[in-house]
Amino acid sequence: MPVNLLMMVFLLLLLLPMPGSQAVTSRPHTSTSQPRMPRDDPTHEPCKPNLCNINRSPRRLFISEKEYPLTLMTSERIPHQILTQVFAIFLRDCLGYLNVHINKTNDQFDPKKVTNQMEADEPDENERGPAIYIPKRMINLEVWSPPGYNSQDEQDSEIKATSTLGVGGRFGWFLPEKLSTITGFTPEHWRSYTNPNSSVLNFFKRSKQEMSELSRLTIDPKTGSYYCTEVDGCKRGIYEPKWCQGEVCAVLFSSTTDISFFLHKQIEDLKMYVKVVWIGPNLNKEFLDKIWSPSMLNHSALVFHWVPSILLQPYSTMSVSFPPCADNSYTHTRVGSAMDIAYECKYEMHTLNKFIWNKLQRFAHLVYMTLDNMQITHMDYESIMSLYNKNQELSMNKLACKWIIEHQKTVEGWVPKNTRxxxxxxxxxxxxxxxxxxxxxxxxxxxxxxxxxxxxxxxxxxxxxxxxxxxxxxxxxxxxxxxxxxxxxxxxxxxxxxxxxxxxxxxxxxxxxxxxxxxxxxxxxxxxxxxxxxxxxxxxxxxxxxxxxxxxxxxxxxxPENKIFRNVYLQLFKKLGWNQMASLTTMRYSEYLTPLRDLLEVRCEFILDF
Incomplete structure (x- = not known):
């Protein structure tokens, strides 16, 4: 009996669906994968032999008896892309997952938008069980979450925050740090921009000729449209409050309105003498080198951006301080926005959360535990940005591999201690x-x-x-x-x-x-x-x-079932020459006794059936 039972347990394991799957079948899955990220390597060669030094058996994600790719979501932000590639390499080289995809989207620093971009559009139908919603993207390593945000508030969503990445970020009006050494000059405080007679305004103003030259940077050459349109409250790509007409006003440069739409309201509420010029991708290192040149002693520029970022990493900067974020509740400051908060909260420290499809805890528990363990320091994040700025000719995959080799101890620390x-x-x-x-x-x-x-x-x-x-x-x-x-x-x-x-x-x-x-x-x-x-x-x-x-x-x-023994009984009775038969049972079991009697009555006479 013990041997029989041992074989039975092994048989059970062979007959079961893969652990983490459901015993149902589904219709063919329609791929929602986006095109590859720019400069992503088409091949996935191991980054480093024996990385993590663990049992690297091939693994696949099975749901409803069907294989699905592990889909990672990344954004336009370069550090986010490199970090996502690092995690993809970790999944392949350390954990052995063979089917890992990366999708790139524009998340606009909006956790609600990220959730919507990750969630499934429609259920994956199946024949023998409830419909299963397979998300378009299952994991996001860097979701900027403002003060007071809690993913648990999204009760109907299966996308949840697991833990923080270990790094924070914030938006700001940035300027060269060297300006803080000028005596009697306080460009780092917002009130300096509310006085029309402030010397700070003259330091950041632009002449008519300069504004004319800047106008060409405000137009997208591909579409011919301004980066900030009239719908967004701009004229010819520039926002100018009415009190700036005929007055000296500082100029603030920004990239696109999708991340800085609130600047209109902020400037109007605080009555700041500031114009905003949106120049799209022209807000780059070449532009900053020009406007923040050390040779410009009495002239500089304000830049709306975020930190940590690839753009600002090479520079020593400081930011303008604004009133604190007193109300953490979300407010709809723009019609049609997925989720907005009071603009004061934009300048507070944001948590960089990791979002995950919560059902991976069941379907890919090792991935779920690894993501929960994954942590990096601010210095690690700085090293990612520095690596890119020094090696921009490399692909994202090669940059990620190079970072892993240089930070192998950090990466191997992500492996869960108890992986079973x-x-x-x-x-x-x-x-x-x-x-x-x-x-x-x-x-x-x-x-x-x-x-x-x-x-x-x-x-x-x-x-x-x-x-x-x-x-x-x-x-x-x-x-x-x-x-x-x-x-x-x-x-x-x-x-x-x-x-x-x-x-x-x-x-x-x-x-x-x-x-x-x-x-x-x-x-x-x-x-x-x-x-x-x-x-x-x-x-x-x-x-x-x-x-x-x-x-x-x-x-x-x-x-075997007992019905097959009737043939054995028949041959045995023939061999022994028996012609009479009696049956004694505790209960009449028709599925067994009736076929047995029908077969044996050809040779034997039933003398007792009790």
Whole structure:
């Protein structure tokens, strides 16, 4: 019996869907992958041999019996792209995932927009279970989240924040730090821009000729449109408050309105003497080298941007201070915006969160744990930006590989210490005569007991767990249940277990049942189990009623059905010359006795059927 049970557990593992999948089938998945990121390598050669020094068995993401790619989302921000490539290399070279995709989008520093871009548009239909929503993008490593933001507020979304990246960022009006050394000059405070007679305004103003020359930078050469249109409140790509007409005003440069749309309201609320010029991608290093040149002693420029960033990393800068963010609640400051906050909060420190599809905790638990462990310091982030600024000719993949080699200890620290996820497997074995949960005298005496199967089950589970070639990322958790060979007891146990397979239940990720031992307990059990997609393998139920796979699609057993022994009996009776037969049974089991009698009556006379 122990050997038989051991074989049964191995068979169960072979028949089960891949751990982390659902026992349903789905329609062909329509790919939502975006084109490759610019300069992304088409091949995925290992970055460094023996990276992480762990068991790197090939892994794939299976959901609903179908393979899906692990999709990582990145943005236009270069550090975000490199960091995403680093994590993709980690998934391939350390964890062994063979199908990793990267999608690039414009997130506009908006966590609500990121959530919408990650979520599934429509469910993935299947034949034998509920529809499954497969997100377009499953992981985002760098989501800028303003003060007071909580992803748990998105109750209907399956996209959640796991933990912070370890780095913060913020927006600001930036200027050269050297200006702070000028005596009596305070360009780093917002009130300096509210006085029309302030010397600060003259320092950051632009002449008519300069403004005329700048006008060509405000137009997108591809579309012929201004980077800031009249719809956005601009004239010829420039926003100018009415009090600047005929007055000296500082000039603030920005790239696009999708991240700085609130500047209009801020300037009007604070009545600042500032014009804003949107110049799109022309806000680059070449432009900053020109306007922040050391040779310009009495002239400089204000730049609206964010830190940390590739653009500002080579420069020593300071920023203008503004009133603090007193209200963290979100306010709709622009019609049609997915999610806006008070502009004061834009200048506060933002948390860089990691967003993930929460069902990866079930379908790719190792990835989920790794992402939770992933942390980098501010110095690590600075090193990513510095690496890019010094090696812009390299592809993102090669830059990421170079960073990994230089920071191997950091990367290897992301590997979870306990990489095996526990999967409950329940054994229903009759090892006691009574049910301890029943108060009063028991009517279940003198039933078949199988004490030896308890040890056999434990030995079988241990053998599976000790063999790393069977379940690489998972560990079976044995659960022993007393079935007592009684249908009502078995069904009671089954209902209790299935009821606790939810997200907070003790039997989350249940892989199946071993047992029951007796035929009469299996019939109701196997009939109901198919509706829950739960596999059952019995080592003792030999009844012929279970031979129909369409009726019991999730029932398997390691012993033959008793109906096949009728041919053995017939040959035995012929050999021994027996012509009379009697049957003594505890219950009339028609699926077995009727075919047996029909066959043997050709030779034998039934003298007793009791």
């Amino acid at each position: 996820l526990e999967l409950p497997i329940v054994a229903i074995i009759p090892f006691q005569e009574t049910d301890e949960s029943i108060i009063g005298p028991s009517n279940h005496k003198f039933k078949f007991l199988a004490h030896g199967n308890v040890n056999a089950f434990s030995m079988a589970v241990k053998a599976v767990n000790d063999n790393n070639t069977i379940l690489t990322d998972y560990k079976l958790k044995p659960v022993l249940v007393n079935g007592m060979c009684e249908p009502d007891i078995v069904m009671k146990r089954f209902i209790k277990i299935v009821h606790n397979t939810g997200p907070n239940g003790d039997f989350l990720r249940l892989v199946g049942f071993v047992g029951p031992a007796c035929t009469d307990t299996v019939e109701p059990f196997a009939g109901v189990a198919k509706h829950f997609n739960v596999p059952i393998i019995s080592y003792g139920a030999e009844g012929a009623i279970f031979s129909g796979h369409s009726r019991y699609p999730y029932f398997f057993r390691t012993i």
